[in-house]
Amino acid sequence: MSNKVKLAFIGCGAIARFHLDGIKSHAPNIDVTTLVDLDLAKAQAYADETGGQAFTSLDEALEKGDFDAVDIMLPHDLHEKIALQCFAAGKHVLLEKPIAPALDACDRILSAAKEAPGVFMVAENSQYWPEIVEAKQQIEAGAIGEIITARAAFVYAFDEYWFKEEKPWRYEKGRTGGGITIDGGSHWIRPLRMWMGELKEVVGVVGHPLAQMEGESLTRALFRFESGKTAVFDAMMIDTVFAPDPWWRITGSKGELTINAGLDGAELWLWDRDNPQGKMLFSSPGYTESFGPELADFAAAVLDGKTLAAGPEQALGELRAALAIYRSAETGQWEPVWT
Structure with missing residues (x-):
């Protein structure tokens, strides 16, 4: 070979x-x-x-x-x-x-x-995002005790970089299958599943503040996991300026982990009784640093038969979560993710 x-x-x-x-x-x-x-x-x-x-x-x-x-x-x-x-x-x-x-x-x-x-x-590059992986290790080591809840905030100002085509396909619901939840939102949903286990059901609402996008550019949702624990999923893409806000917050019985991230870098912070002002545990270039390990994992599977960090079926979870949010936005009810 x-x-x-x-x-x-x-x-x-x-x-x-x-x-x-x-x-x-x-x-x-x-x-x-x-x-x-x-x-x-x-x-x-x-x-x-x-x-x-x-x-x-x-x-x-x-x-x-x-x-x-x-x-x-x-x-x-x-x-x-x-x-x-x-x-x-x-x-x-x-x-x-x-x-x-x-x-x-x-x-x-x-x-x-x-x-x-x-x-x-x-x-799904968030599987390899350095801060996401490090947060999982910190959780498993007991850094914040037992997880109580979490929040994922896909809050991202409109960026023309992702819409450069003459007729941007991301504006068309028929091409994407929805809006920002089914697309970029998956990068925020996968880490919640990595940290908290499998999703059970969701309830949520959607909005359309970005007029040129047929699908939703605003989502507010509550996730319930098989464990019974809950997390908040927020997604917003608006042509405005946002105040600083952690992209993830994981709350445990002994403290919190927050991830302040962006295209230019990311930091993982620990907040507990010993560090009431916060302690930075880890930093890296962030989002952009996740693609290399992703491609390296693929190459190792092809060349050496290595088992992937996440099999392809795993990606059904993010899609099913998005589709359940869309159903919930119509019914006003909790909607199951896997049935």
């Missing part, structure tokens, strides 16, 4: 920059050999940077390119078609979250993946 993964980028939009930088910093055993995008200029720009070949269609790339794995970074409504085509071609598949915007499409993708010979991984 080769000691390097030959990887094709399928989609060269906003998130591709983070994936390539992560490969450069953490995954020297990945060579990006193929770049695919409907916009040839986008694909060619990355091809010039990596020394790979640029194509405008997956069909052409499969015919002429040299790669054994794909990194699918496309609008949600294209995930099923492209993933199934790559499975059929015998490629290892890394698919950006969500698996798909609808559960029946997820089922078809997961079924096809089980029949395919290669590795299938869903890219």
